[in-house]
Amino acid sequence: MAKHVDSRPEKLGWVAVVIGAAVFVLSLLLIRAAHSWALVPAAISSAVMMLTALVAVGRVRLARRQYEEELDVAEYRASHAGGELFEESDEALQVAARANRAYITYFVPVFTVLLGMGILVAAIFGWRALSKAGPPGKAYLALRYAALAIGLFLACVISGSYYVGASRERHCRWLRPCGAWLFLTGAFFLLGAAVLIGRYWEIQIEHLDIRVARLGFGVLMLLGGESVIGFIVEFYRPRSLHEELRPLYESRFLALFTEPGGIARNVAASLDYQFGFQVSEAWFFQFLERAVIPLTILMVVFLWLLSCLVVVEPDEQGIRERLGRVVSAQPLGPGLYAKLPWPFARIFKFPVERVQQIPIGYTPGRKGDKTQEEESPEAEELRGDMTGRVIVWSKTHNKKENLFIVAAKPEEGEDRQLEGAIKGRGALPVAVYFMSASIPLYFRVNDLYAYAYRHKDPKKTLEEIATREVVRYLANVDFFEILTQGRAAGGVELKKRIQTAADKFGLGIEVDFVGLQGLHPPVRVGKAFDEVVAAMETKHETVLKVERYQISSVRGAESLALALVSAAKSYKEDRVRVPQAEAARFIDQLHAYRVAPRVFVLRTFLDMLENEGRHTRKYVTVTGKGHEVLTIDLKEKLRPDLLDLNLQEKSE
Numbered sequence: 001m002a003k004h005v006d007s008r009p010e011k012l013g014w015v016a017v018v019i020g021a022a023v024f025v026l027s028l029l030l031i032r033a034a035h036s037w038a039l040v041p042a043a044i045s046s047a048v049m050m051l052t053a054l055v056a057v058g059r060v061r062l063a064r065r066q067y068e069e070e071l072d073v074a075e076y077r078a079s080h081a082g083g084e085l086f087e088e089s090d091e092a093l094q095v096a097a098r099a100n101r102a103y104i105t106y107f108v109p110v111f112t113v114l115l116g117m118g119i120l121v122a123a124i125f126g127w128r129a130l131s132k133a134g135p136p137g138k139a140y141l142a143l144r145y146a147a148l149a150i151g152l153f154l155a156c157v158i159s160g161s162y163y164v165g166a167s168r169e170r171h172c173r174w175l176r177p178c179g180a181w182l183f184l185t186g187a188f189f190l191l192g193a194a195v196l197i198g199r200y201w202e203i204q205i206e207h208l209d210i211r212v213a214r215l216g217f218g219v220l221m222l223l224g225g226e227s228v229i230g231f232i233v234e235f236y237r238p239r240s241l242h243e244e245l246r247p248l249y250e251s252r253f254l255a256l257f258t259e260p261g262g263i264a265r266n267v268a269a270s271l272d273y274q275f276g277f278q279v280s281e282a283w284f285f286q287f288l289e290r291a292v293i294p295l296t297i298l299m300v301v302f303l304w305l306l307s308c309l310v311v312v313e314p315d316e317q318g319i320r321e322r323l324g325r326v327v328s329a330q331p332l333g334p335g336l337y338a339k340l341p342w343p344f345a346r347i348f349k350f351p352v353e354r355v356q357q358i359p360i361g362y363t364p365g366r367k368g369d370k371t372q373e374e375e376s377p378e379a380e381e382l383r384g385d386m387t388g389r390v391i392v393w394s395k396t397h398n399k400k401e402n403l404f405i406v407a408a409k410p411e412e413g414e415d416r417q418l419e420g421a422i423k424g425r426g427a428l429p430v431a432v433y434f435m436s437a438s439i440p441l442y443f444r445v446n447d448l449y450a451y452a453y454r455h456k457d458p459k460k461t462l463e464e465i466a467t468r469e470v471v472r473y474l475a476n477v478d479f480f481e482i483l484t485q486g487r488a489a490g491g492v493e494l495k496k497r498i499q500t501a502a503d504k505f506g507l508g509i510e511v512d513f514v515g516l517q518g519l520h521p522p523v524r525v526g527k528a529f530d531e532v533v534a535a536m537e538t539k540h541e542t543v544l545k546v547e548r549y550q551i552s553s554v555r556g557a558e559s560l561a562l563a564l565v566s567a568a569k570s571y572k573e574d575r576v577r578v579p580q581a582e583a584a585r586f587i588d589q590l591h592a593y594r595v596a597p598r599v600f601v602l603r604t605f606l607d608m609l610e611n612e613g614r615h616t617r618k619y620v621t622v623t624g625k626g627h628e629v630l631t632i633d634l635k636e637k638l639r640p641d642l643l644d645l646n647l648q649e650k651s652e
Contacts, residue, residue: 007064008172009060009064009169009171009172009175010057010060010061010064012163012166012172013053013054013056013057013060013174013175013178014053014057016049016050016053016056016057016159016178017050017053017054017057019053019159020046020047020049020050020051020053020178021050023042023046023049023152023155023156023185024043024046024047024050026148026152027039027042027043027046027152027189028043030145030149030152030192031043033141033145034141034142034145034192036145036195036196036199036209037126037130037209037210037212038188038191038192038195038196038209038212038213038216039149039188039189039192040126040216040217041123041126041188041216041217041219041220042152042185042188042189042192042216044119044122044123044126044220045184045185045220046181046185048115048119048181049178049181049182049185051111051115052115052177052178052181052249053175053178055108055111055174055247055249056174056177056178056247058103058107059100059103059104059108059174059247060172060174060175062096062099062100062103063100063171064171065096065099065100066097066100068096069095069096069097070097108247108248108249109231109234109248112227112228112230112231112248112249113227113228115224115227115249116223116224116225116226116227116228116230116231116249117224117228119220119221119223119224119227120220120221120224120225120228122220123217123218123220123221124217124221126213126217127214127217127218127221130210130213130214130217142197142199142200143196143197143200146193146194146196146197146200147193149189149190149192149193149196150189150190150193152185152186152189153186153187153190153193154186155186156182156183156185156186156189157182157186159179159182160178160179160180160181160182160183160185160186161179161183162179163175163176163178163179164176164179164180164183166179167179173246173247174247176246176247176250176255177247177249177250177251177254180250180251180254181254183254184219184223184254188216191212191215192212194212195208195209195212201324222253223251223253223254226251226252226253227249227251230248230249230252231248234248304341304342307341308338308339308340308341309336309337309338309339310337310338310339310346310347310349311335311336311337312332312334312336312337312347312349313334314334314353315334315351315352315353315354316334316349316350316351316352316353317331317332317333317350317352317448318331318332318337318347318348318350318448319331319332319347319348319448319449319452319453320332320339320345320347321345321347321348322339322340322345323344323345326449326453329449329453330449331352331448331449332347348452350445350448350451350452352444352446352448353444354444355442355443355444355512356443356444356459357440357441357442358440358441358443358459358462358463358466359438359439359440359441360437360440360441360467360470360514361401361402361436361437361438361439361470361518362399362400362401362402362436362437362438362439362518363399363400363401401436401437401438401523402436402437403434403435403436403522404436404437404470404471404474404475405432405433405434405471405474405475406432406433406435406474406475406477406478406479406482407432407474407475407476407477407478407479408432408433408478408479409478409479409480409481433479433521434521434522435474435479435483435519435520435521435522436519436521436522436523437470437474437516437518437519438518438519439466439470439494439514439515439516439518439519440513440514440515440518441463441466441498441511441513441514442511442512442513442514443462443509443510443511443512444509444510444512445508445510446508446509446510447508447509448508449508450506450507451507451508451509454506454508455505455507458507458508458509462498462502462507462509465498465502465505465507466494466498466514468501469494469497469498469501470494472497473490473493473494473497477490482516482519483519483520487516487517487519488516490516491513491514491515494514494516495511495513495514498511498514499511
């Protein structure tokens with residue numbers, strides 16, 4: 001019996017592996033040359049396609065060996081009919097069949113889980129890397145790179161269509177995932193080509209490259225999660241008796257768009273596969289199959305027509321463009337506007353009321369970022385809060401800080417030292433210092449057309465203007481003066497200078513604030529400056545103590561002298577005025593005595609009782625033999641006693 005086994009499926013599998021490897025290498029080279037994040041998902045997708053092709057090659061090879069083994073067993077049985085001993089050993093001799101079953105039962109599920117987890121990890125790491133990536137610069141060869149990306153797109157679509165069509169042949173079913181991933185890779189290349197074309201034509205869409213990359217990573221996360229979940233669902237789904245064996249790692253989401261027969265038929269096949277019976281034969285599903293294409297087309301048309309309406313938010317302004325040209329330089333205010341559908345017209349919107357920030361003299365860092373000096377031995381000792389919220393002179397607090405030259409005002413006596421140094425009789429004093437600066441510049445857009453259309457990169461232009469003005473300003477101020485008490489005035493002055501320069505260039509911006517709070521010595525000498533500042537503070541404290549002692553000593557002596565003089569004058573007045581007053585009093589008393597001697601004596605006696613005997617108890621005695629003692633209380637009564645009340649009643 002002649003046996004003939006077709007090796008075409010295996011050859012197609014190896015060709016798919018070569019195609020996947022070639023596309024993967026070309027995508028890496030294109031990413032490196034174009035500096036485009038939008039092409040990274042295409043590289044990941046091509047790597048997944050290459051892995052699925054390798055698994056398909058293994059499955060096709062084992063199936064071919066099993067088929068050859070079955071032919072050998074059938075031929076052996078035909079030539080040794082009735083050999084019961086050999087019939088019992090047939091099962092043990094089927095090595096290829098057992099290997100094929102083990103491959104499908106164990107290797108494919110493990111590969112499915114690992115593939116899904118690998119896709120998830122790659123997509124998540126790529127997504128996180130995008131949060132730290134800045135916008136790409138201008139690519140002068142972007143159009144050539146876009147042409148190469150379009151060529152890769154066509155190659156992937158053509159080869160993917162071929163493999164999807166070839167998967168309908170016998171023993172080629174496991175090549176269908178390769179075609180699906182080739183289609184997805186081609187879609188990613190097409191998106192990347194659109195981004196590169198937009199970069200070449202300088203289409204003003206902020207972070208378009210990163211947005212497209214996020215879309216690609218999101219699709220990869222969906223497919224990776226589907227692979228892991230599909231492995232779990234495989235254990236619980238019902239199975240029909242003669243169902244088609246399909247790869248476990250095959251994406252049903254991609255199959256909706258790549259398998260032959262249309263989306264509705266693919267959905268029906270997926271439902272039949274999941275539930276184990278012919279769901280697609282129901283009348284409701286057949287109705288949906290007939291109506292899904294018109295409804296989808298109608299929905300796409302409505303979505304396309306929705307691009308005719310644009311809403312400009314209250315904090316935004318817009319510039320109308322038609323066929324790539326600006327219709328009017330007058331910006332559109334907040335409201336609802338109608339335009340031609342995309343891509344014939346658009347309204348470029350920008351949040352003009354939003355305050356924007358530009359870092360001058362430094363590159364902001366995030367928690368966990370490494371500085372340029374991370375490899376130095378003292379890097380760990382110098383590492384500080386990389387977010388910049390806490391600024392310590394001796395700790396790094398930004399990813400990068402530029403050094404500015406600041407003038408040094410000569411101290412007392414340094415002028416003569418400078419003259420002597422010029423004549424060769426001494427060392428030159430320090431004339432300039434280096435200073436690190438973290439200067440945030442806050443601005444708003446007040447002329448959208450000038451800002452967005454008259455300058456290629458207005459933010460970069462404003463940053464260069466501000467850096468130039470900062471360099472000029474710091475070169476003409478004293479280091480210690482700007483470091484201690486000149487920051488507020490310096491910020492106001494820099495704001496005026498930057499605004500004047502920006503108006504001269506026609507940037508269409510308004511500077512709101514320039515902060516000089518981040519001025520400090522370089523980090524490497526920050527500790528030494530801390531010691532200098534500590535010495536200056538100690539000096540200032542000592543001077544204040546001396547001034548306090550001087551003030552307390554001088555003012556204390558002056559106050560003591562004044563007190564002594566005042567006491568002497570008081571004593572003088574007391575020694576002069578009191579005797580004079582006493583003499584005058586005695587003269588007046590003598591005159592009163594001469595006028596009424598008895599009244600004077602009685603009045604003097606009563607005054608003595610009232611004043612001198614105020615706190616002494618008095619007793620009045622009468623002459624005779626009476627035994628009654630009368631006590632007279634001369635104190636003033638605060639309230640009437642009960643006895644007095646009784647006496648008043650009797651008298652009445």
